[in-house]
Amino acid sequence: MVGRLVDWVATQRDSIWVNWVQSNYLKGQEWMEYKPSSNSSWVWRRICKVKEEMRNGYVNGEWSVQPGGYSPAGCYDWFRGTRPRIQWDKAVWNGWTIPKHQFLGWMVAHKALNTVERLVRFGVIIEDKCYLCGIASETIEHLFWTWLNGAILANSTGLEGVQNAIVMSLMYQVWQQRNRSRNEMTLLRPERVAGAILENMRSRVRTREKTVMTLAERDWLIKMRLLE
Incomplete structure (x- = not known):
């Protein structure tokens, strides 16, 4: 679910919160390259940590894991990976x-x-x-x-x-x-x-x-x- 916030910033969603993040944190920096400062809030550092975990799912700033854009379920499946079908x-x-x-x-x-x-x-x-x-x-x-x-x-x-x-x-x-x-x-x-x-x-x-x-x-x- 935190990944949805990551995706909003990555796709520059038109929202007051994303505009506030761009103005107060990123200040023109690339989102995928951004590193939070040590005195940032716990919530913001958590969002940035999830962003790092999701980094490989983005190509040219777009979520490439599944068609149709980001979804928590698709991200969860991506994190979990493919598992063999159980028989019992x-x-x-x-x-x-x-x-x-x-x-x-x-x-x-x-x-x-x-x-x-x-x-x-x-x-x-x-x-x-x-x-x-x-x-x-x-x-x-x-x-x-x-x-x-x-x-x-x-x-x-x-x-x-x-x-x-x-x-x-x-x-x-x-x-x-x-x-x-x-x-x-x-x-x-x-x-x-x-x-x-x-x-x-x-x-x-x-x-x-x-x-x-x-x-x-x-x-x-x-x-x-x-x-x-």
Whole structure:
């Protein structure tokens, strides 16, 4: 937003404020070459700092980053730069996935869970073996990454949303079992873990049953024992 003021001065916008800046600060100097004095106000020095950050976006005094002139959104995109498209958003942020599973999925995607490998890096512990298998190093990739990148589907509605939510529920249960193994040195039998996943999804489907539009979708949910 401060960049808009920078652009007003650069394009010599017809306004009282720009005329005042030209008269009191620039005094005939080129705007892009101007340096504020040390006793200038904080506000003016801030505007000049943003101007320096925007300098490369101007060609012959015109904002060249986007057609149609300056806009805060276009400037923001320019500062941010091009980023690769993420692949996990549909699995995590969809209406079928349970909120606490969404949060775990988001943590996994950003590699922010306190896995053993991460705790070793921070100097909290020494041994980096996985609490579940006791063989491999416990990393995000070891526990989850194949599922997050390979098992998710492209869309977040209907049956694809349900399947993504099942993957997120599975990941949540894996992390729960990992914590149980670490803190209590016990594990639930796979049948009980599968039952917990099934019950979680049944509950979620019941709350969103009206969004299941076709008989084929309903038949699939019944076949998967997610709907009665």
